[in-house]
Amino acid sequence: MDNMDSLKIASTQITPEINFDVEKKIFVISGESRPENVKDFFEPILLWIDNYFSEANKQTKHLFQIKLEYFNSSSAKYLLTILKKVGLFYQNGTEIIVQWYYETDDDDMKEAGEQMSEMSKMPFEIIEVDKL
Secondary structure (H helix, E strand, O other), rough: OOOOOOOOOOOOOOOOOEEEEOOOOOEEEEEEEEOOOHHHHHHHHHHHHHHHHHHHHOOEEEEEEEEEEEOOHHHHHHHHOOOOOOOOHHHHHEEEEEEEEEEOOOEEEEHHHHHHHHHHHEEEEEEOOOOO
């Protein structure tokens, strides 16, 4: 399992940074997400998650940190797909913690995190920060 490579995708003005660190078991999505071709951006990430968790050690704690300043509706669908996929592993006993960060006064992002938590059937830690 540990021979699987981490997934790192640098952010652009329209795509988030993806930093899935296999060694540390910390998986971060940060920045803004409004890619022109949302499917092309997110499909490889979904595939990576499938491959990773098909062999992941259930007893190992995995930390997902969502630190998005903005995402459009098509990104929201893929983000939910990612979280539902991770949620299935969570429901099957894999130890997963999801931390959803939002900036003070960004009630929309806070609500989005609460909704994603509900829809993915996983508890999220909703964390308020001054600046993402």
